[in-house]
Amino acid sequence: MNNTSQRRQVFIKKDFQGRFILGAFALILLSGLCSALLIYWMTGGDLQAQSQSAHASIVNASERLGISILIGNLVAILAAGGIAVGTVLYASHKIAGPLYRFETLCQEVGKGNLDTVTHLRENDQLQDLAQSFSTMVANLRNRRDHRQRLLAELDQQIGRCLINSGTELSPTQHEAISVLANLVAELEKLEK
Missing domain, CATH: 1.10.287 (Helix Hairpins)
Structure with missing residues (x-):
């Protein structure tokens, strides 16, 4: 180059x-x-x-x-x-x-x-740049909001799994759900 x-x-x-x-x-x-x-x-x-x-x-x-x-x-x-x-x-x-x-x-x-x-x-x-910047920020905002909705839904589904199948899950499945819950918590911290 x-x-x-x-x-x-x-x-x-x-x-x-x-x-x-x-x-x-x-x-x-x-x-x-x-x-x-x-x-x-x-x-x-x-x-x-x-x-x-x-x-x-x-x-x-x-x-x-x-x-x-x-x-x-x-x-x-x-x-x-x-x-x-x-x-x-x-x-x-x-x-x-x-x-x-x-x-x-x-x-x-x-x-x-x-x-x-x-x-x-x-x-x-720089009016064109201002318009492009506004569009970029709006797109980032939409992606952030969508990601937050997905994280909330994932957290809710993990909670349902723990409540409904608490004793029916194997230790490996409990561990996987615990790891998923921790990952969701970490991702939510990043969003703030």
């Missing part, structure tokens, strides 16, 4: 991944637009005034343009960075919150609590 398996399908949750990619692309476009508008606003009037004068200073214009580009890019990076942090925090909360909920649910199920209920907020990611 090859331990370095490669993922063949890149788009697993197409809707979520598509929205995430579009959001990142929109953030890049917003950053570029912000930078361009800031540079235009800072240098537009000066460059137009210098181009109309008879003594246009190329050195002065390049210095002014360089400083404007630097300031424009810094402001755009800060604005886009702030928006990116907010967006990633919001998007990751829609994933981290449900993951934390599943972690606590798994701990509860591991302790034997099969009466847990999986509820996620409407806009959270």
Whole structure:
């Protein structure tokens, strides 16, 4: 078996991944637009005034343009960075919150609590996982209940055998019934 398996399908949750990619692309476009508008606003009037004068200073214009580009890019990076942090925090909360909920649910199920209920907020990611988890817990609960009913019936039948045939049973049969009763008791302890 090859331990370095490669993922063949890149788009697993197409809707979520598509929205995430579009959001990142929109953030890049917003950053570029912000930078361009800031540079235009800072240098537009000066460059137009210098181009109309008879003594246009190329050195002065390049210095002014360089400083404007630097300031424009810094402001755009800060604005886009702030928006990116907010967006990633919001998007990751829609994933981290449900993951934390599943972690606590798994701990509860591991302790034997099969009466847990999986509820996620409407806009959270991992809704399909929540549904699968709920189905799994319901199936485990049904199996536990069925096993408890079978154990109760087995215990009842063992009791009937002892009451109805107490003296008619051989020592080997008494021993077998005693072993069965002990096994039922041990299984009932495991269920609790």
